[in-house]
Structure formats: C-alpha cells, structure tokens
Amino acid sequence: MREQQNYRAAIYCRLSSEDGADHESMSIGNQRALLTEYVEKQGWEVVDTYIDDGFSGTNFDRPGFQRMIADIEKGRINLVITKDLSRLGRNYIMCGQYTEIYFPERHVRYIALNDGVDTLNQTSSMDITPFKHILNDMYAKDISTKIKSTLHTKARRGEYLGALDPYGYLRHPDDKHKLIINEETAPIVRRIFEMSAAGMGSRSICTVLNDEGILSPAEYTRFRKHDPTKDGEFVRKRFWCQTYLRSILKNEMYVGCMVQGRQYTPSYRSKKREPVPKEDWIVVPDMHEPIVTRELFDEAQKKMQARKKVIKPLDEPRLFSGQFYCEACGTAMRQHTTGNGKYTYFICGKHHAIGKLACSSHYINYDIFYQVIQEDIRRNAKLFSEDSEQAAKKLMELKCADEQKQAAKMKRDLTSAKKRLADLDVKLKRAYEDNMNGKLPDHIFSMFIADYDAERAGLRSSISDMEKALEKVRDAKSDIDRFAALIKKYTSFEELDRFMLNELIDRITIYETPGMGRNRIGKEKTITIYYKFVGAIQ
Numbered sequence: 001m002r003e004q005q006n007y008r009a010a011i012y013c014r015l016s017s018e019d020g021a022d023h024e025s026m027s028i029g030n031q032r033a034l035l036t037e038y039v040e041k042q043g044w045e046v047v048d049t050y051i052d053d054g055f056s057g058t059n060f061d062r063p064g065f066q067r068m069i070a071d072i073e074k075g076r077i078n079l080v081i082t083k084d085l086s087r088l089g090r091n092y093i094m095c096g097q098y099t100e101i102y103f104p105e106r107h108v109r110y111i112a113l114n115d116g117v118d119t120l121n122q123t124s125s126m127d128i129t130p131f132k133h134i135l136n137d138m139y140a141k142d143i144s145t146k147i148k149s150t151l152h153t154k155a156r157r158g159e160y161l162g163a164l165d166p167y168g169y170l171r172h173p174d175d176k177h178k179l180i181i182n183e184e185t186a187p188i189v190r191r192i193f194e195m196s197a198a199g200m201g202s203r204s205i206c207t208v209l210n211d212e213g214i215l216s217p218a219e220y221t222r223f224r225k226h227d228p229t230k231d232g233e234f235v236r237k238r239f240w241c242q243t244y245l246r247s248i249l250k251n252e253m254y255v256g257c258m259v260q261g262r263q264y265t266p267s268y269r270s271k272k273r274e275p276v277p278k279e280d281w282i283v284v285p286d287m288h289e290p291i292v293t294r295e296l297f298d299e300a301q302k303k304m305q306a307r308k309k310v311i312k313p314l315d316e317p318r319l320f321s322g323q324f325y326c327e328a329c330g331t332a333m334r335q336h337t338t339g340n341g342k343y344t345y346f347i348c349g350k351h352h353a354i355g356k357l358a359c360s361s362h363y364i365n366y367d368i369f370y371q372v373i374q375e376d377i378r379r380n381a382k383l384f385s386e387d388s389e390q391a392a393k394k395l396m397e398l399k400c401a402d403e404q405k406q407a408a409k410m411k412r413d414l415t416s417a418k419k420r421l422a423d424l425d426v427k428l429k430r431a432y433e434d435n436m437n438g439k440l441p442d443h444i445f446s447m448f449i450a451d452y453d454a455e456r457a458g459l460r461s462s463i464s465d466m467e468k469a470l471e472k473v474r475d476a477k478s479d480i481d482r483f484a485a486l487i488k489k490y491t492s493f494e495e496l497d498r499f500m501l502n503e504l505i506d507r508i509t510i511y512e513t514p515g516m517g518r519n520r521i522g523k524e525k526t527i528t529i530y531y532k533f534v535g536a537i538q
Contacts, residue, residue: 007044007079007109010068011035014052014087028053031083038113039081047077057090058144059271072106084114092134158258158284166253167217168291179258179288186291188214189254193292196249196300201307206240207355216240239354249304252283255297256290259283319498320369320508326350327509327528329359335366346510362510364525372527374496377504380537381491384484392480395534414466421459428452479533486532506530 013031028051039046048071052064060066071077080103082088088110089095103110103119110119151161159177168189172178188209195205209216215223219238226234253259261282263273324333324346331349338344344366350359383391431448434440440448490500511526528536 007042008047008077009039009044009079009081010047010071010077011039011049012051012065012068012080012082012087013049014055014057014062014064014082016054016056031087034083035081035113044079047071057086057088060089060091060094072108078107079109079111081111081113083112085112085117088112152261152282155258155260155282156284158287160258161260164221166251167220167248168254169288181289181291185220189248189291192245192248193254193296193300196303197296199303199307202242202245202249202304203353206242206245206353209240210355210357214240217244239358241353246304249300252297254291255294256288257283257285258287317498319496319501320346321498323501323505324369324508324510326359326362327511327526328362331359333362333510360512362512362525364510364527369527370496373501373508373529376529377487377490377496377500378493380531381487384487385491388484388488392484395480395483395537396476398537410466410470414463414470417459417463417466421456421463424452424456424459483531483533504531506532506535 011032013028013035015028015031032049032051036046036049048068050064050068052062055062055064068077068080072080085095088098099110099117099119102108111117154177155161160171160179161177165171165182166179168182168186169179170182172180192205192209195208196202200208213236215236216238219236222237223234228234248254251259259281261280262276264276265271265273318335320333320335322332325331326333326348329348329350333346334349334352335344335346346362346364346366346369348359348362351361380391428449431440431445435442435445486504490504493500507530509528509530511528513524530536
C-alpha cells in the first residue's frame with residue numbers, strides 16, 4: 001500500500017467489562033483523546049469517531065463497528081486507527097480477516113497505535129500481529145470461563161441472577177440477588193394457578209386475563225417504565241398468550257425454589273443460547289417466599305397433563321399449509337376440525353392464541369374456502385386458454401395502466417432527454433476550452449457551469465424515472481407471459497393439490513368487516529389470491 005497525504009481517518013474506540021482492572025486507562029474518553037491527538041498531529045482528516053461502549057470484542061456485530069464498515073464501503077474512509085489490537089476485537093479469526101484481507105482489499109490503512117501495528121509499514125511488528133490476535137482471543141476465553149464459573153457458584157447458592165424481575169416478584173432493594181413478593185402481580189399468578197387447577201385450559205385463562213385488561217408480563221414491565229409526561233398515554237400493545245402462561249404454570253420459582261441454568265451459550269464467541277435438559281437445571285429450594293403452595297402447583301400440573309392432546313404427526317402437510325393468512329394481522333390461518341369430525345374450518349391464528357382483543361376470528365368453512373380457490377383457478381385458466389392475448393391485455397391494464405398508456409410518449413421523451421444531455425456535455429467542453437483560451441471570462445463560465453449542473457441534474461432525474469417506468473412495463477409483460485404459460489396447464493383438473501397450489505399461488509389472504517359475527521358469510525369476507533408473477537387478479 002502506498003503512503004498518501006490525504007488520509008480520511010476513522011477513530012474506533014471500544015470498551016467492555018472483559019477489560020477488567022485496566023478500566024480507567026482503557027476508558028472511551030482516554031482512547032478518543034489519545035487517537036485524536038495523534039491523527040491531528042499527522043495532519044489527517046477525522047471523518048468520524050466510532051464508539052462501542054459495553055460491547056464484547058469476541059463479537060463483531062457491534063453498532064459502532066458496523067457503522068464504520070458501512071462508511072468504508074461508501075468510500076468515506078481510507079484509514080482506521082485504534083489504541084491497540086484488542087480494541088479492534090478479541091476473536092483472532094475475525095481480527096486476522098479484517099487486518100490481513102478486508103482492509104488491504106479496500107485500500108484502507110490500519111494502525112493499532114500502542115502495539116506499533118501499521119499495515120502501510122510491513123515491519124517486524126506486523127510479523128507478530130497474528131500472535132497478538134491469538135493472545136487477545138485467549139484472554140477473552142479466560143475471562144468468559146471465570147465469569148461462567150462465578151455465575152454457576154452464585155446460582156448453586158440460590159442467588160437470583162436474572163436481569164429482570166420475574167413476574168410476581170421484585171428484586172430486594174438491598175440485595176438484587178434476593179426476591180420478594182410483588183403485591184401487585186402475585187395475586188394474578190395465584191389466580192392463574194387456581195384457574196388451571198380448577199380445570200381451565202391455558203387458552204381460556206388467557207382470554208379471561210385479556211378481557212379483564214390485566215397486563216401481560218411484558219406489558220407490565222413496559223408500564224412500570226412508562227412516563228406519561230414524556231411518552232403520553234400508555235397504550236396496550238401485547239396480550240397474554242398460551243406459551244408464556246404455560247411457562248408460568250410450569251415454573252417452580254412460584255413455590256419458593258430458585259430455578260436457573262436453563263440455557264447456556266455453546267461458545268464464548270457466540271451469543272446464541274441453547275436449552276439445558278431439565279435434569280441439569282440448578283434448582284435450590286426454599287430461597288424466597290412462595291406465591292402458591294406445593295399442593296396447588298402439583299394440582300395445576302396434573303390438570304395441564306390431563307388436558308394435553310396427543311397430536312398425531314401428519315403424513316404430509318395440509319393442503320393450504322403455509323399459504324393462507326389473515327389480512328388484518330398477518331398471522332397464518334389455523335385449520336380446525338370439530339370433535340365429531342363433521343366440520344372443518346379456518347380461524348385466525350392470533351385470535352385462536354390470544355382472543356378477540358388481538359384479532360377477530362376470520363372464520364370460514366373449509367369447503368367454502370376450497371370452492372372459492374378452485375373456481376378462481378378454473379376461471380383464470382379458462383380466460384387465458386380461450387383468448388390469451390385479450391386476457392394478458394386486461395391484466396396489463398390492471399397492473400400498470402398509467403405507464404402503459406404513456407409508454408410511447410416516454411420513449412420519445414427519453415430519447416430527447418438523452419440527446420439533450422449529450423449536447424450539454426459538448427457545450428461544456430467547448431466552454432471549458434474557450435475559458436482556457438481566454439475567449440470566455442471566468443464569471444460567465446461560472447454562470448454557465450451552474451446552469452449546466454442544474455439542468456443536467458434535472459435531466460438525469462427525469463431519465464432515471466422514465467427508465468424505471470419503462471422497465472416496469474417490460475417486467476410486467478414478461479411476468480404476465482410467464483403466468484399465462486403456467487395457468488394454461490390447469491385448464492382441466494378435478495381436485496386441488498399442493499403441487500398445483502405451490503406452483504400457482506404465493507399466498508391467500510382473508511379480510512372481514514371488524515365486529516362481525518363468526519357465522520356471517522358472504523360479501524363481508526374478502527378472499528384475495530396472490531398468484532405467482534402477477535399478484536392479485538381482481
């Protein structure tokens with residue numbers, strides 16, 4: 001890499017808890033001051049300072065670092081400087097990727113000031129850079145192992161290690177590792193166990209809680225942090241769902257046990273969490289006041305187990321699986337069959353899970369829905385088989401009517417605009433030559449340049465818009481041709497099958513008038529079929 005005078009520098013600073021006792025000397029303020037002074041002394045331009053405070057060096061998915069990478073890709077930066085190599089990162093594989101490959105390929109000079117690393121000067125200090133990366137990585141691994149060991153010791157002592165208060169409890173004001181009962185939410189937890197022990201299913205319990213306006217755990221946490229003066233009136237966004245309700249009913253924390261260690265990270269370089277088998281959880285009994293008795297807890301478990309359905313695995317996916325969605329909330333429609341097997345129907349998945357507060361049912365009988373899809377495919381297949389040209393023309397008018405009408409005029413205007421742009425370039429060249437020869441005064445030349453730039457910008461914008469509109473027409477024509485060839489294959493069929501539906505249809509949605517009853521059918525419900533290549537055909 002050749003030395004340049006016009007370096008555009010990015011100052012990168014990072015700090016995390018892994019930096020330990022050297023926290024003061026490694027502080028963000030000290031890093032920034034040291035690097036800014038060095039860059040200014042060299043006479044280089046500081047484009048920006050990129051900071052990641054509280055982010056581990058083992059992971060490069062940091063906001064400040066990613067913003068710096070984005071600016072490198074835009075060509076804003078050609079020099080990156082850090083206090084030392086460990087500020088760049090502690091993952092030796094990724095650090096080597098950036099210092100040995102990424103930065104050189106983009107002609108970006110990298111300097112680690114205190115380590116004497118400079119990719120412009122391939123001195124002996126650069127020879128040991130890979131080993132420094134490995135040492136930094138080993139340091140991160142050692143810190144991770146010690147932290148995990150400390151946390152496991154605390155968990156075995158029954159100390160609470162969670163970042164948030166568990167629903168029904170609060171962290172003790174004098175000791176955040178101890179739990180005390182939350183008098184606001186504990187009665188709700190107790191009531192949930194009582195309803196379950198009485199034989200109510202999780203869906204029914206959720207419906208009761210949502211209908212009564214009781215905030216879900218996530219909403220309750222948000223409500224506690226809500227400031228009406230800054231945030232305005234509190235608006236409920238989330239509801240009780242069966243998944244979280246069941247997690248409460250199965251949690252032995254509510255009988256006084258401290259239950260932890262239910263997840264782990266496979267590697268110190270990864271943030272991904274994996275579940276731990278239940279027999280390996282860390283459970284310490286009698287660590288805080290219980291909300292429910294052991295008898296009530298056990299009774300709730302029995303009733304939940306008794307209500308558990310044995311779901312038989314399907315030999316193959318259901319016919320409309322992965323294709324039918326509620327238009328109101330975007331959730332997949334769920335297919336159900338009555339207990340006697342007499343009726344099959346669809347309802348909104350969100351309505352099924354949460355209730356009418358989240359979304360209306362969008363109920364539709366399976367046979368009626370099947371018939372609508374079957375008839376629509378047959379109708380379109382017949383149109384394109386009998387008169388493909390006319391059907392394509394009507395579909396083209398539907399998809400891009402305005403662009404198609406103006407296509408001929410746009411082509412003429414586009415040719416004219418490109419010709420005018422070429423003429424301006426010729427005039428500019430002549431004006432430049434006249435100015436250099438002294439035939440055109442500087443102030444007139446400057447006025448000409450200003451007018452030229454303005455007109456050229458307008459022409460380029462118009463050319464871009466016209467080219468996009470014409471491209472849309474061309475793409476629409478190509479897509480309609482592809483759809484026509486596809487739909488003609490199904491001019492004659494007896495039954496719908498998954499291959500046909502997946503080949504022809506992207507998705508199907510259903511909309512219904514809000515507040516309507518479950519059994520009202522007809523024009524209040526609208527089914528929209530989005531076909532491959534062409535979308536909805538009205």
